[in-house]
Amino acid sequence: xxxxxxxxxxxxxxxxxxxxxxxxxxxxxxxxxxxxxxxxxxxxxxxxxxxxxxxxxxxxxxxxxxxxxxxxxxxxxxxxxxxxxxxxxxxxxxxxxxxxxxxxxxxxxxxxxxxxxxxxxxxxxxxxxxxxxxxxxxxxxxxxxxxxxxxxxxxxxxxxxxxxxxxxxxxxxxxxxxxxxxxxxxxxxxxxxxxxxxxxxxxxxxxxxxxxxxxxxxxxxxxxxxxxxxxxxxxxxxxxxxxxxxxxxxxxxxxxxxxxxxxxxxxxxxxxxxxxxxxxxxxxxxxxxxxxxxxxxxxxxxxxxxxxxxxxxxxxxxxxxxxxxxxxxxxxxxxxxxxxxxxxxxxxxxxxxxxxxxxxxxxxxxxxxxxxxxxxxxxxxxxxxxxxxxxxxxxxxxxxxxxxxxxxxx
Amino acid sequence: xxxxxxxxxxxxxxxxxxxxxxxxxxxxxxxxxxxxxxxxxxxxxxxxxxxxxxxxxxxxxxxxxxxxxxxxxxxxxxxxxxxxxxxxxxxxxxxxxxxxxxxxxxxxxxxxxxxxxxxxxxxxxxxxxxxxxxxxxxxxxxxxxxxxxxxxxxxxxxxxxxxxxxxxxxxxxxxxxxxxxxxxxxxxxxxxxxxxxxxxxxxxxxxxxxxxxxxxxxxxxxxxxxxxxxxxxxxxxxxxxxxxxxxxxxxxxxxxxxxxxxxxxxxxxxxxxxxxxxxxxxxxxxxxxxxxxxxxxxxxxxxxxxxxxxxxxxxxxxxxxxxxxxxxxxxxxxxxxxxxxxxxxxxxxxxxxxxxxxxxxxxxxxxxxxxxxxxxxxxxxxxxxxxxxxxxxxxxxxxxxxxxxxxxxxxxxxxxxxxxxxxxxxxxxxxxxxxxxxxxxxxxxxxxxxxxxxxxxxxxxxxxxxxxxxxxxxxxxxxxxxxxx
Numbered sequence: 001x002x003x004x005x006x007x008x009x010x011x012x013x014x015x016x017x018x019x020x021x022x023x024x025x026x027x028x029x030x031x032x033x034x035x036x037x038x039x040x041x042x043x044x045x046x047x048x049x050x051x052x053x054x055x056x057x058x059x060x061x062x063x064x065x066x067x068x069x070x071x072x073x074x075x076x077x078x079x080x081x082x083x084x085x086x087x088x089x090x091x092x093x094x095x096x097x098x099x100x101x102x103x104x105x106x107x108x109x110x111x112x113x114x115x116x117x118x119x120x121x122x123x124x125x126x127x128x129x130x131x132x133x134x135x136x137x138x139x140x141x142x143x144x145x146x147x148x149x150x151x152x153x154x155x156x157x158x159x160x161x162x163x164x165x166x167x168x169x170x171x172x173x174x175x176x177x178x179x180x181x182x183x184x185x186x187x188x189x190x191x192x193x194x195x196x197x198x199x200x201x202x203x204x205x206x207x208x209x210x211x212x213x214x215x216x217x218x219x220x221x222x223x224x225x226x227x228x229x230x231x232x233x234x235x236x237x238x239x240x241x242x243x244x245x246x247x248x249x250x251x252x253x254x255x256x257x258x259x260x261x262x263x264x265x266x267x268x269x270x271x272x273x274x275x276x277x278x279x280x281x282x283x284x285x286x287x288x289x290x291x292x293x294x295x296x297x298x299x300x301x302x303x304x305x306x307x308x309x310x311x312x313x314x315x316x317x318x319x320x321x322x323x324x325x326x327x328x329x330x331x332x333x334x335x336x337x338x339x340x341x342x343x344x345x346x347x348x349x350x351x352x353x354x355x356x357x358x359x360x361x362x363x364x365x366x367x368x369x370x371x372x373x374x375x376x377x378x379x380x381x382x383x384x385x386x387x388x389x390x391x392x393x394x395x396x397x398x399x400x401x402x403x404x405x406x407x408x409x410x
Numbered sequence: 411x412x413x414x415x416x417x418x419x420x421x422x423x424x425x426x427x428x429x430x431x432x433x434x435x436x437x438x439x440x441x442x443x444x445x446x447x448x449x450x451x452x453x454x455x456x457x458x459x460x461x462x463x464x465x466x467x468x469x470x471x472x473x474x475x476x477x478x479x480x481x482x483x484x485x486x487x488x489x490x491x492x493x494x495x496x497x498x499x500x501x502x503x504x505x506x507x508x509x510x511x512x513x514x515x516x517x518x519x520x521x522x523x524x525x526x527x528x529x530x531x532x533x534x535x536x537x538x539x540x541x542x543x544x545x546x547x548x549x550x551x552x553x554x555x556x557x558x559x560x561x562x563x564x565x566x567x568x569x570x571x572x573x574x575x576x577x578x579x580x581x582x583x584x585x586x587x588x589x590x591x592x593x594x595x596x597x598x599x600x601x602x603x604x605x606x607x608x609x610x611x612x613x614x615x616x617x618x619x620x621x622x623x624x625x626x627x628x629x630x631x632x633x634x635x636x637x638x639x640x641x642x643x644x645x646x647x648x649x650x651x652x653x654x655x656x657x658x659x660x661x662x663x664x665x666x667x668x669x670x671x672x673x674x675x676x677x678x679x680x681x682x683x684x685x686x687x688x689x690x691x692x693x694x695x696x697x698x699x700x701x702x703x704x705x706x707x708x709x710x711x712x713x714x715x716x717x718x719x720x721x722x723x724x725x726x727x728x729x730x731x732x733x734x735x736x737x738x739x740x741x742x743x744x745x746x747x748x749x750x751x752x753x754x755x756x757x758x759x760x761x762x763x764x765x766x767x768x769x770x771x772x773x774x775x776x777x778x779x780x781x782x783x784x785x786x787x788x789x790x791x792x793x794x795x796x797x798x799x800x801x802x803x804x805x806x807x808x809x810x811x812x813x814x815x816x817x818x819x820x821x822x823x824x825x826x827x828x829x830x831x832x833x834x835x836x837x838x839x840x841x842x843x844x845x846x847x848x849x850x851x852x853x854x855x856x857x858x859x860x861x862x863x864x865x866x867x868x869x870x871x872x873x874x875x876x877x878x879x880x881x882x883x884x885x886x887x888x889x890x891x892x893x894x895x
Binding site: 118119121122125130155163164165166177178179180181185186187188189190191193194197200201202203204206207208209210212213216217219220223224284335337365 | 428462463464479599602607610613614635729734778806807808809815817818819823825826827828829830831833834835838841842845865867868869871872875876877881884885886889890893894
């Protein structure tokens with residue numbers, strides 16, 4: 001009988017024979033041994049896809065240029081929730097404000113990079129690969145998992161929750177990532193025969209994709225068992241919101257569903273270390289106010305419930321959430337009561353372990369770049385480095401390729 | 411070295427891989443079962459699995475025919491394979507690439523894009539002419555759009571018909587059509603682009619993703635391109651082609667307005683992309699080193715004259731149809747034929763299907779079936795087109811619902827489809843597809859026809875342990891062999 005390792009070995013021979021599929025061949029086999037306790041310091045990365053409008057999220061309400069540039073979509077200064085004499089939060093962010101007041105929210109202002117791209121595709125690539133030159137092929141979290149956090153390849157160390165495919169920032173040839181779209185669907189459906197057949201079909205698959213196939217199934221097997229165990233032991237301590245704004249809202253709060261799944265995994269599975277969740281819809285070219293308010297309210301409600309749930313499970317000191325979006329938006333509103341693609345924007349980092357407050361300089365509304373876009377004040381890799389080194393206790397140099405000024409968040 | 415240890419860390423595996431390859435050679439011998447059909451001798455194998463690769467049956471007419479049918483179409487029944495295997499390979503390639511698209515079945519609500527996708531996948535599972543739809547899926551992945559931009563207007567159907575009808579003709583015609591395609595006009599913001607406020611979105615992606623690839627143009631070309639493509643609008647026209655005068659939208663809700671437009675479409679109205687002179691910038695532009703009052707058609711000609719264009723499209727086609735990592739020499743050779751033919755797409759596809767790379771033993775099972783390939787191949791193997799709605803739903807969990815690509819880069823390929831959740835979704839679709847035993851075809855020849863008789867030990871064992879035809883089909887459809895092409 002041939003083992004998986006034999007195929008791994010012979011797979012490498014096949015490479016020499018001419019077919020080159022690097023991510024496939026470099027992918028290894030999961031080792032069940034040496035599973036460490038990872039959930040002592042957990043990072044949850046929340047992607048706000050589409051380019052969240054930073055200026056209507058953390059609002060420079062005291063700057064007259066702000067309302068002048070946004071006569072119809074600007075948030076009226078008297079409704080802004082002040083954080084300082086110059087900036088305040090969008091009123092939809094009620095839970096974030098109360099967490100901010102208890103020192104659990106750090107807001108890094110003006111995060112970006114040189115020569116920003118205004119394309120979603122390129123912007124996401126830059127953030128996902130921590131590389132403004134867009135030459136890196138490994139995602140920064142994938143690279144971190146493989147080189148620092150998950151050298152034994154436990155399938156649950158990196159989890160993408162509420163998603164169907166591996167998010168690019170977690171993708172790296174040697175990173176094993178569990179992608180769990182929903183607790184209910186993450187199972188082998190059908191009869192007992194199906195349940196035994198599925199893993200048996202993927203034990204030692206030949207060919208250039210063999211190891212990748214088999215490791216997808218063995219990752220799923222481990223994950224299925226974990227999800228079942230979580231489902232039987234995890235009890236949410238709070239009611240997660242169902243609608244985007246209110247329980248009766250017909251638009252579902254999909255982020256809350258993803259974050260509840262995340263909480264169930266973090267609180268029951270010691271192997272979980274890095275989680276990824278995503279909410280889309282932030283590309284507000286038209287009628288921005290209605291759309292962004294609903295999205296921010298949905299983030300606020302979901303995140304508020306999640307942090308409370310985590311705290312009620314006694315894990316407040318072990319979980320940190322970081323948001324990102326591919327870009328902020330143009331300072332001036334467009335002709336459709338919306339905003340076009342822009343540059344620098346704030347990043348939120350949330351959790352009891354950090355020192356809350358405002359970090360970084362708010363970007364100037366007058367000293368701009370590229371016809372009305374914000375000039376960044378903090379390189380996004382400074383945020384990554386701070387999180388990698390000071391929270392996850394990893395080496396950031398191998399992931400980022402250079403060193404950046406750190407922020408005193410932890 | 412103890413080879414019975416089955417669980418190792420990735421580091422150990424990789425370290426062993428570097429030093430242990432020679433030691434393990436030969437370990438795979440005997441793993442593959444070449445299943446003869448009805449007791450006859452099976453096709454000759456190029457290798458007996460000793461190097462960990464699938465042994466290739468591409469030296470036989472039958473193996474090669476199945477290989478082509480999986481890649482130039484989606485799947486096949488036993489009878490379709492028999493007919494193809496009886497032809498000379500070069501004749502088979504000519505016959506496949508000459509296929510004309512069959513009419514799509516009527517779609518109940520063309521504005522409901524999901525109905526369109528389900529109807530299209532059902533058609534893929536039944537048509538005798540799969541190639542035009544396979545090529546349409548390819549172009550949808552390259553010149554991509556997203557159903558959300560349709561805003562409930564029946565323009566998804568219109569675009570996929572363009573790909574089905576023009577996808578086999580010539581690249582110039584296809585690029586002209588897509589530039590004026592109502593869904594594309596909305597997806598990449600041409601609808602908002604005017605001389606006064608040019609929008610760069612289409613101009614950028616046309617060069618970066620649709621024709622040249624990064625590095626072959628400057629930011630100035632992007633800005634000038636935005637001026638060239640300014641003023642293109644999707645306009646509702648009446649059956650005679652004249653822009654329609656709609657009653658004022660005042661007092662109508664968004665939904666009532668959609669209903670109104672759907673009714674007009676049913677009466678023969680349609681959306682048509684056109685250049686609106688008063689919104690178009692007719693000044694002088696400098697685009698890819700050409701200067702003048704360049705219009706969209708001239709810009710497309712300029713793009714087609716760039717060396718990077720044929721290579722870029724050829725590379726995308728090779729990754730989709732031939733090999734996950736095409737060599738520079740293969741790209742150059744096929745791109746040369748493509749360009750010399752004045753971008754004739756049939757010439758491109760013929761060059762790919764008849765290349766030595768396409769038929770090489772190393773390319774056997776070198777591509778991963780995309781979710782749509784997988785579900786359509788399963789529907790065809792089982793003769794169950796009624797699974798189309800289930801296939802569309804399952805496709806989402808597998809990572810591919812047509813017209814809902816992850817981003818403007820279109821569909822990924824091969825290894826990118828493989829993840830824990832997506833593989834469970836594939837297996838669970840196989841369970842769903844075989845759940846009703848009544849009317850299932852016999853699986854007795856499936857390993858031979860669907861899996862070429864080249865079956866790994868695991869699949870063979872699971873198939874033999876299965877007690878019912880449904881479980882035997884589950885083994886075939888869930889197997890690693892069936893996920894590859």
